[in-house]
Amino acid sequence: xxxxxxxxxxxxxxxxxxxxxxxxxxxxxxxxxxxxxxxxxxxxxxxxxxxxxxxxxxxxxxxxxxxxxxxxxxxxxxxxxxxxxxxxxxxxxxxxxxxxxxxxxxxxxxxxxxxxxxxxxxxxxxxxxxxxxxxxxxxxxxxxxxxxxxxxxxxxx
Amino acid sequence: xxxxxxxxxxxxxxxxxxxxxxxxxxxxxxxxxxxxxxxxxxxxxxxxxxxxxxxxxxxxxxxxxxxxxxxxxxxxxxxxxxxxxxxxxxxxxxxxxxxxxxxxxxxxxxxxxxxxxxxxxxxxxxxxxxxxxxxxxxxxxxxxxxxxxxxxxxxxx
DNA sequence: GATGAAAGGCAGTGAAA
DNA sequence: TTTCACTGCCTTTCATC
Numbered sequence: 136x137x138x139x140x141x142x143x144x145x146x147x148x149x150x151x152x153x154x155x156x157x158x159x160x161x162x163x164x165x166x167x168x169x170x171x172x173x174x175x176x177x178x179x180x181x182x183x184x185x186x187x188x189x190x191x192x193x194x195x196x197x198x199x200x201x202x203x204x205x206x207x208x209x210x211x212x213x214x215x216x217x218x219x220x221x222x223x224x225x226x227x228x229x230x231x232x233x234x235x236x237x238x239x240x241x242x243x244x245x246x247x248x249x250x251x252x253x254x255x256x257x258x259x260x261x262x263x264x265x266x267x268x269x270x271x272x273x274x275x276x277x278x279x280x281x282x283x284x285x286x287x288x289x290x291x292x
Numbered sequence: 293x294x295x296x297x298x299x300x301x302x303x304x305x306x307x308x309x310x311x312x313x314x315x316x317x318x319x320x321x322x323x324x325x326x327x328x329x330x331x332x333x334x335x336x337x338x339x340x341x342x343x344x345x346x347x348x349x350x351x352x353x354x355x356x357x358x359x360x361x362x363x364x365x366x367x368x369x370x371x372x373x374x375x376x377x378x379x380x381x382x383x384x385x386x387x388x389x390x391x392x393x394x395x396x397x398x399x400x401x402x403x404x405x406x407x408x409x410x411x412x413x414x415x416x417x418x419x420x421x422x423x424x425x426x427x428x429x430x431x432x433x434x435x436x437x438x439x440x441x442x443x444x445x446x447x448x449x
Numbered sequence: 450g451a452t453g454a455a456a457g458g459c460a461g462t463g464a465a466a
Numbered sequence: 467t468t469t470c471a472c473t474g475c476c477t478t479t480c481a482t483c
Contacts, residue, residue, distance in 0.1 A: 149349070152349035153349050154348070155346065155348075156313045156314060156347035156348050186352055186355045186356065187352075188351070188352050189312065189349075189350045190312060190313035190314045190348070190350070191310055191312075192309035192344050193344065193345045194306055194310060194343060194344060198341070199343065199443060206393070206395065227439060227441055230444040233443070234438055234439065235441070237435070237436040238436060239433065239435075240433045245363070276397045276399075277396040278393050278394070278396075279394040279396060280393075281391055281392065281393045281394070282380075282384060282392045282394075283390070283391050284384055284389050284391070284392070285351075286353050286356060286390070288356075288387045
């Protein structure tokens with residue numbers, strides 16, 4: 136499964152494009168010390184191999200009026216795919232959802248959400264989640280801050 | 293703080309560029325039904341306003357040899373900035389770290405990590421986290437699957 | 450703020466090493 | 467697999483509305 140034959144040029148491409156996906160190919164090539172056509176082909180190969188899965192604009196949810204983030208831990212009973220799959224789709228269809236984690240342990244899902252304020256969070260829990268009978272438990276954890284990091288090295292650490 | 297005066301064109305730009313940050317400006321303009329120069333200026337304005345924070349390549353960590361993901365819940369005592377700030381920097385410097393959540397509640401941090409295998413996870417917990425005296429508790433939750441979602445609407449829901 | 454024309458520059462192709 | 471050279475098209479600017 137790991138297609139991890141990456142040389143230092145590939146790693147440099149991943150680092151550069153994780154920082155700026157719109158870096159012009161000419162500039163990228165210059166940084167790598169290779170010809171532009173080489174850089175172009177390397178990037179395409181990384182996409183073909185599924186190592187680069189896409190290029191996405193990052194949006195500041197706080198600036199869009201949702202400055203409050205939380206993690207909702209859901210326990211679902213019975214935990215059958217008949218109930219779990221529709222719940223997954225439902226959670227992903229909510230505009231408040233940023234990430235859905237399907238986890239092992241006492242809880243079954245963790246939902247990272249962004250909301251306008253505490254009142255909005257309260258309504259979300261009561262009117263969207265707890266109205267569903269398969270959700271037998273919900274625990275809310277407020278997020279003070281979340282910080283992302285680029286993916287760094289291939290495997291061995 | 294919320295700069296959220298976004299018309300339907302801005303929202304369409306956010307939707308399009310979250311799906312594909314490299315969508316050619318010409319194509320973007322065509323979708324929006326405006327001139328290329330207009331689309332260009334709108335995107336630049338969204339960046340200036342801090343609504344678009346950047347353009348990033350998405351990388352498949354599993355393909356880089358780290359197919360196993362987990363959430364590590366850390367309790368830190370005493371919870372003073374003198375201890376917390378260096379810990380934050382440390383966690384963000386680990387190549388295994390994807391996201392660091394600073395949270396309210398029984399735990400103080402949640403760390404989303406990607407590792408090669410269970411053995412690697414075990415070593416990470418014992419040799420990187422639990423060796424630090426300020427970490428008084430660590431709970432590991434395996435992630436079966438995580439699904440991201442683009443940011444959708446501005447505020448009211 | 451949005452438009453359209455004009456100009457410069459870049460992406461992307463194909464042949465060769 | 468990388469490089470070089472070339473063509474076409476896109477990005478970007480600016481004057482205008």
